[in-house]
Amino acid sequence: MSQDDGLSADFIAKQRARLEQLQQDVLGNEENTVATERQYQEEHGFEAEESEDEAQRREQYVANQALRDANDQRIKDIRRALQKIDEGTYGFSDASGAPIPKARLEVMPEAIFTVAEQEKREAQR
Template sequence: MTKKLTEQDILNWNGPEDDYMNEAQLAFFRELLVKLQDELIEKASITTNNMQEHELAPDPADRASQEEEYALELRTRDRERKLLSKIQESLRDIDEGEYGFCRDTGEPIGLKRLLARPTATLSVEAQERRERMKMQFAD
């Protein structure tokens, strides 16, 4: 059984390149991703229950305010739904041994970047390159 890593262990890791995304690191990121997934599912469940329990206000101004709140809540949940999809994709990448490696270059994404953004699929350089290309062709 490998030692369970902490966030600090990930931040301080300076092992050899061939030890990148070892069993302990993969276990750390799997646990992090599953925790994020569970939190998003819980929030969605709470939102659904809240919307089902509340009756529409009889006053038109109150109803408009309430509907605006619902719209904002639904936009937030839609962003979270997209994040949930990315989390599930990252969990599949862990299962397939592809997690932590750039989709464009195959190079390591880096532990610090993955800690900040566990669903990252591109290295910083590849992400910047894509953004530059997007800006060039957006004109």
């Protein structure tokens, strides 16, 4: 596929750098979440806890798991976008092959679907 829709080689090179930085940032955040949970467990172990403390810890665990799931999906999308750059298909939807608007890629460089396709994907989850 050609990049006749305004995605210059310079733009794609900048997007690659942004995607690589995003990947590092998201992976770093994931490591921090896991480290915080591990630190809590090491500090508190299996000591007796108030039921309210346990409930709060469970709520935090659920929130952290949701964040991990979102991060996992984002990492997959980032890696797919990087792969698409290597393949020469960056800027085109994985679902339909339709061009992804440059403005969307500027806001969300890991976009691998059009807005409508992304909304459908999220609704299916």
